[in-house]
């Protein structure tokens with residue numbers, strides 16, 4: 079859901095992107111500010127003034143969300159984590175980290191860094207709104223930004239995992255009992271209850287009073303439940319694979335294909351015989367990429383209808399630098415999470431000398447979790 083985003087800026091090497099859903103929300107915010115909020119708090123101004131106020135306030139609100147996420151991201155970098163980027167979408171901002179929090183207190187510091195930025199912005203706006211003699215239009219924008227940042231802060235600090243307050247809660251439980259998966263399950267359970275409460279409460283608010291914010295809260299509830307459960311599953315995965323690496327579960331001699339093989343030959347002979355979802359592409363010992371069955375069956379991109387018949391495996395494969403490549407000694411829990419997030423659920427494992435060491439498949443990961451010894455996890 080976060081993939082279709084446009085990168086708008088780069089701060090300290092962190093990509094800041096905007097998901098398409100944000101534009102819908104930005105439009106709704108501008109409209110409701112210009113139409114109702116600003117005429118309500120600063121009556122008697124020109125319609126054009128309200129529209130300008132609404133646009134400026136929305137851009138500044140957008141900026142304060144990015145600053146909040148940069149708060150999380152900067153602290154995460156300080157803790158030695160990798161940041162994949164910041165995306166603004168329908169429910170605000172999300173900073174994506176890769177890998178595991180090094181410790182419970184590291185997660186605590188990363189979780190509170192964002193809310194601290196929001197608190198600071200709210201305080202600055204509150205201070206600015208107290209400056210006497212500023213024009214009503216400026217005053218209105220500043221007041222609204224103070225209110226909205228404080229409201230965001232309070233809401234964000236509810237212990238509704240995976241919202242910030244819930245992450246703070248998880249880090250504290252984790253610190254207390256030393257068990258990451260258990261702490262996640264407890265925080266996830268509380269987050270789920272909050273999510274259900276948001277849905278019921280939000281829908282009641284919406285249908286009984288007609289307040290649009292009610293529908294919004296219900297949607298957030300739905301998101302909190304989904305995202306929370308996903309994190310609980312990931313934590314279980316890390317727990318189940320603790321101490322294991324990619325090399326423990328990869329297939330060491332997968333069926334490979336040569337780049338010069340015509341696609342027609344591949345789909346007529348290789349595919350029906352083997353029926354795998356993906357094939358590493360190797361030429362005289364050198365690993366070149368990954369061919370998915372789906373790409374082989376679809377017409378190759380960039381080639382016209384006339385030349386499609388002559389297309390080869392090399393034309394249809396995903397090049398090595400665009401495929402998911404995992405080192406053999408990578409933590410299996412981290413690897414499984416990356417696999418789950420990518421199509422087609424296959425990762426190439428290089429041997430360090432330009433060749434192929436193995437292929438890791440999400441199917442094998444899922445199967446290994448179902449082995450008798452592991453049954454009953456969670």
Ligand SMILES: [Zn+2]
Nearest residue numbers: 150192193242
């Ligand atoms: Zn946050």
